[in-house]
Amino acid sequence: MRLTNYTDYSLRVLIYLASKKQDELSNITEIAEAYGISRNHLMKVIHELGKMGVIQTIRGRNGGIKLALPPEEVNIGKIVRQTEDDFNLVECFGDGPSNCVISPVCGLKHVLNRALSSYLAVLDEYTLADIIRNPYDYRELLGIK
Template sequence: MRLTNYTDFSLRVLIYLASKRADEISNITEIAEAYNISRNHLTKVIHELGKMGVIITIRGRGGGIRLALPPEEINVGAIVRKTEDDFKLVPCFGDSPNPCVISPVCGLKHALGRALTAYLAVLDEYTIADLVSDPLGYRMLLGIDKN
């Protein structure tokens, strides 16, 4: 299973925000610079995370973004499910006609289905707080405390 850049960036934004103190506000530019990724890519990600209710976007002067929930309440598996648009590991997982001739007897679909279920179950065991168990280390590596 490979996550899309969209999901990767979503998780990185949440990790970045969880690394900051609860009263600190961030902006897209600082996150993009910390990870060396496109500001344009992050704009869409941040908009969607706001729609999901996991971050708050504050407009205007002095605005920015921060977590809407404590990191302990943001489940990694739930974020992956909401940000990934395709869990069809092979064509027979889809709704369209299956071109595979062995589909009627193939056990691969069942095995891959179980693997996907297990993969998501493991992610469900983690929160953003679990991923950021050393916020000071993240702050240092992400350049959050430059001054």
């Protein structure tokens, strides 16, 4: 399974924000520059993370973004579930009719479903705090002062 860029960018934004000092604000431009990714892509990601309640956006001249929750409360599995739009690993996982002739008897669907469940269960074991155990290393690599 491959995560979408949207999920990847969502996780990167959260890592960036968690690497900063608590309550220190960031902005889209600095995050985009730190990762070398499109500012436009990040605008949508940040908007959605705000709607999810994971980050707080502050408008105005001195505004910016920051984590809305402590890193210990941001579950990686939950973020992946909320940002991925398609966990249909194969055609028969979808809601529509399957064109696969072996669908009625195929055991692969059950194996892949178990694998996906295990994958997500492992992600559920980790929080953002687990990911950024040494925020100073992240700050250095991301150019955070």
